[in-house]
Amino acid sequence: MNDSINIAQEALAAANNANFVANNVWMLVATVLVFLMHLGFATLEAGFVQKKNVVNILFKNIMIVCIGLISYYVIGFNLMYPGVDGGFFAFAGFGLSVPEGAAGLIDYADGGYSYYTDFIFQGMFAATCCTIVSGAVAERIKLIPFLIFCLFFVTLLYPITGYWKWGAGWLDAKGFYDFAGSTIVHSVGGWGALAGAILLGPRLGKYTKKGLKPIPGHSMPLATVGVFLLWFGWFGFNGGSVLSADPGLVSLVFVTTSLAAAAGCIGAFLVSRFIYKSYDLSMALNGILGGLVGITASADGVSVVSALIIGFVAGVLIPLSVNFFDKIKIDDPVGATSVHLVCGIWGTIAVALFGNYDEGVGGLTIQLLGIVAVGVFTFLFAFIVFYVLKITIGIRVDAEEETKGLDIGEHQAVAYA
Amino acid sequence: MNDSINIAQEALAAANNANFVANNVWMLVATVLVFLMHLGFATLEAGFVQKKNVVNILFKNIMIVCIGLISYYVIGFNLMYPGVDGGFFAFAGFGLSVPEGAAGLIDYADGGYSYYTDFIFQGMFAATCCTIVSGAVAERIKLIPFLIFCLFFVTLLYPITGYWKWGAGWLDAKGFYDFAGSTIVHSVGGWGALAGAILLGPRLGKYTKKGLKPIPGHSMPLATVGVFLLWFGWFGFNGGSVLSADPGLVSLVFVTTSLAAAAGCIGAFLVSRFIYKSYDLSMALNGILGGLVGITASADGVSVVSALIIGFVAGVLIPLSVNFFDKIKIDDPVGATSVHLVCGIWGTIAVALFGNYDEGVGGLTIQLLGIVAVGVFTFLFAFIVFYVLKITIGIRVDAEEETKGLDIGEHQAVAYA
Amino acid sequence: MNDSINIAQEALAAANNANFVANNVWMLVATVLVFLMHLGFATLEAGFVQKKNVVNILFKNIMIVCIGLISYYVIGFNLMYPGVDGGFFAFAGFGLSVPEGAAGLIDYADGGYSYYTDFIFQGMFAATCCTIVSGAVAERIKLIPFLIFCLFFVTLLYPITGYWKWGAGWLDAKGFYDFAGSTIVHSVGGWGALAGAILLGPRLGKYTKKGLKPIPGHSMPLATVGVFLLWFGWFGFNGGSVLSADPGLVSLVFVTTSLAAAAGCIGAFLVSRFIYKSYDLSMALNGILGGLVGITASADGVSVVSALIIGFVAGVLIPLSVNFFDKIKIDDPVGATSVHLVCGIWGTIAVALFGNYDEGVGGLTIQLLGIVAVGVFTFLFAFIVFYVLKITIGIRVDAEEETKGLDIGEHQAVAYA
Secondary structure, eight states: OHHHHHHHHHHHHHHHHHHHHHHHHHHHHHHHHHHHHHHHHHHHHHHHSOGGGHHHHHHHHHHHHHHHHHHIIIIIHHHHSTTTTSSSSOTTOSSSSOOTGGGSEEOOSSSOEEHHHHHHHHHHHHTHHHHHHHHHTTTTBOHHHHHHHHHHIIIIIHHHHHHHHTTSOHHHHTTOOOSSOIIIIIIHHHHHHHHHHHHHOOOTTSEETTEEOOOOOSOHHHHHHHHHHHHHHHHHHHHHTTSSOOHHHHHHHHHHHHHHHHHHHHHHHHHHHHTSOSOOHHHHHHHHHHHHHHHTTTTTSSOHHHHHHHHHHHHHHHHHHHHHHHHTTOOOTTOHIIIIIIHHHHHHHHHHHHOOOOTTSSOHHHHHHHHHHHHHHHHHHHHHHHHHHHHHTOSBOOHHHHHHOHHHHHHSOOSOO | OHHHHHHHHHHHHHHHHHHHHHHHHHHHHHHHHHHHHHHHHHHHHHHHSOGGGHHHHHHHHHHHHHHHHHHIIIIIHHHHSTTTTSSSSOTTOSSSSOOTGGGSEEOOSSSOEEHHHHHHHHHHHHTHHHHHHHHHTTTTBOHHHHHHHHHHIIIIIHHHHHHHHTTSOHHHHTTOOOSSOIIIIIIHHHHHHHHHHHHHOOOTTTEETTEEOOOOOSOHHHHHHHHHHHHHHHHHHHHHTTSSOOHHHHHHHHHHHHHHHHHHHHHHHHHHHHTSOSOOHHHHHHHHHHHHHHHTTTTTSSOHHHHHHHHHHHHHHHHHHHHHHHHTTOOOTTOHIIIIIIHHHHHHHHHHHHOOOOTTSSOHHHHHHHHHHHHHHHHHHHHHHHHHHHHTTOSBOOHHHHHHOHHHHHHSOOSOO | OHHHHHHHHHHHHHHHHHHHHHHHHHHHHHHHHHHHHHHHHHHHHHHHSOGGGHHHHHHHHHHHHHHHHHHIIIIIHHHHSTTTTSSSSOTTOSSSSOOTGGGSEEOOSSSOEEHHHHHHHHHHHHTHHHHHHHHHTTTTBOHHHHHHHHHHIIIIIHHHHHHHHTTSOHHHHTTOOOSSOIIIIIIHHHHHHHHHHHHHOOOTTSEETTEEOOOOOSOHHHHHHHHHHHHHHHHHHHHHTTSSOOHHHHHHHHHHHHHHHHHHHHHHHHHHHHTSOSOOHHHHHHHHHHHHHHHTTTTTSSOHHHHHHHHHHHHHHHHHHHHHHHHTTOOOTTOHIIIIIIHHHHHHHHHHHHOOOOTTSSOHHHHHHHHHHHHHHHHHHHHHHHHHHHHTTOSBOOHHHHHHOHHHHHHSOOSOO
């Protein structure tokens, strides 16, 4: 009998460890996938800008990841998840020895994962919101003011609104639901993008007296690579947001995420074709992204058909929204506001319309309240930071530099020698 | 004693769950890898076509994935695996609530995985067969007829021949073996490619009175990116086809797959060098792909040395086959028929020559029967669909559009502004 | 009671299997990630060379992977890990049947993984050292001598020095520590690169009487894609070097690796900005790589703050080192010696300064001894091989070919038609 209980206890410990390990492996894989979204954004934005601004947009995108990760370690993570270690700074401390506890188990519902895993997964998310801004303000913003903006945005704004929901803050307590961040990540980035685009004004020559003059991106292959890599990364973004490797839930998320992306493409395609009479590649690409942003709030709680509807509507919104922003002369070179803000809002509302969640979670009122609260706070924050930068060091390059391109102006370099 | 049995039962449940989770994680990782093959195909084909047709080929490739995933949900999956839920449509239904059972465990040999995982893994495969066609018919096919063809091909043809083998149909019953789809995926795509290329005829100016005029691809870096991403994805394509995370089997598949790819490169290199007197990058790239296609039918049942031989022969076949198709004036801009059809057939035969399978499985007669049966059925299906499209709405752009390029003709856009 | 012990034993077996499977899945994922580093190198190097040498550098990079994998199967793996099967060749034999034992469990500390997994993970590493050389000797080396060099380097040199440490050889016995290969992989590649660059001499027109004439790379987007893919792959390179899926350790490695990369970028950025007065994208990119190389020796045993310091110093070293090599007229088109050799040495020293390892492991003396021993042996080996090739078949293309480009000269092709 002693044998029996010893073996049973050994087996239980081994089984618990195996669950911990398998779970943690999934979260690390998700981390790696989300990391690659930064390359997705970099290539998408590089593809959508003019040849003369490519070095600049690449430079900004690599700086954002690096600044984002470091600042999220120093402040962001502890600000966003206050319970982590009780302090405001660096969950694993500022010392030179590896703290014992920090690698230990976080006991979530299924399997758990280590603190370091938690940090690096969340840290990969954090920088994303700035990357979204980067596209909308491209081809005319000065480098240093933009990096200063990012530092504030990723260090303070993102963790604060993130805390409201994912840090178990007031929005969470009221039943607001946002699975992987249609609002908390994407519309946050979108509001920042909108504030920047408004304060900067449109690129020279975009809106003329004779009407809109499209400024096509310099490389459709790069943009397409970007969209595929973003979709690829979204399997980690949404799939990892289950916060466990629960097979049923993660695979449901894979299916809803993919089919919403596919339906988004079809939606954007049909509207482009039948309203704007064109098989427009950039609309189809942004349709995929719109579908992905749209499903992000509810990927773990909708049926496949709901996912198709959510994605399709998001895709339909893309060309309409791009057109709308052009009408009101807000110039966004890559369509970031349409993709991340408009579809982020739509996705957050879709939770109320299609979500299968518990009573009191994800109702229409609280979803709208969440959208407005995060929106107002984020827009004001971004607007104020950009505005202060504008009246102090300036945020826009001069007309000559804009015409010659920021690659020469800011970097004394060209993308293609 | 009660304690002991309770702990033992708890441990057993936890251990079974851990096996389920680990297995499912692997299948999801494999899914993500196979997804990225679509980017691999998109960049490979974009790199191998002329600059003036790049937007068009990218557009087709993103539409194929999206159409493929949706149609595979609506019909394909249930057609191919009839046991899934007993119906012909949408395994998880058309309703708005998430069905309880659909996320549950499928009990395969080791560990199992969820239904949703099964669907999304198979769904990523499905669209591949159309992507293969896409390359061969590039630079001259009309957009809409091509998309209509894809809809039929992925919705009906692929699941039917797929069912013959993987749905436990008649070929499977007779002992036909095709591990991850040298025939069921690659030669199916290859036959469709051949039918399309024949009915379309060659590109203008390719075969002149003075002989063959090569039309080089516009970007070797894009093509190279494509081949590396396809190899990358093949770890999921072949590795996931084990349908479990069985360590011995999956890692054997990794080794045979990689070494066949490497040997394919060497084979194509040597033939290019010693017969055609040239260090030809596109041949070496297609040699890698040939090796990968060749090993796909038997990656789980051959030795490392066999994998090297299979891959090497596939690589040798590539330049010979490309040359042969050019001799008979079948114009295939990316070499898809050589890679997927010729090496797909070779790989299926190689099962009989090198495979270590059970008695009655993968004999030469049944392998040849499978090749012929799938070939005849697929070629006829593809030929008929293309032919009906040809005599109704037409499948080929006019000479003026072909000369100016399909990017301007079909999309009013250019790839590089 | 029998019931109880039976269930307990069944549970234990299932739990052990689950640990084995989860562990093996992680090692396979790491393998796939490391594989993609080859695409990272290929695109990085292609981006940093001139347009006229792109086909050549891509050709070399795909050949290296293929040659490397095959030769590592035939000799390298057994040479490096002598215990594997007791012989010097092919751990899984040269026969046509799949050996039973080869897929079995290797019983490392946690969970274990299969022999085939071990081989393919290590095999992906092996070719890396040649890829590093490839960048430094680009734009002027003859194709065939370079491939011959690689064959020797990957088949003999890399396994021998690798054996000294990872095969439990004499350096390991003395307490030398190099977690994932700052010395064993990166500086080995760097010494080979240095030997090649010295023997070849600089590219025509680089160092003129009027001073240095920079030869900018032809595509910054390609180079940026390369750096992101290398970072992506490094999660497998360092994360997989834990040789288990231990959650605490792998996630610590993820965090230290990422934050060192980020700090490397910031370090290179600041030096470029304040010393060289330029926001230099290629320096920032190489700063990321420098940070990654620097942390590679100690990623499993330093605190987050130590990782930031190690990465930052590596980043600072990059522009200084690039400048230094230009001062002494050693021409390295991609900065491989600065990234892999200089930061590889720094990372190996950093083990002694920041590492939390057992007494007698990673002390400054033994670290320096390891650096020198590996350095002298590798440099001499590479120098001799290159020298013999130089005085026999020649290693440098003639001036006319160099001016016209190696794409035309060696391949009769162009990268962009």
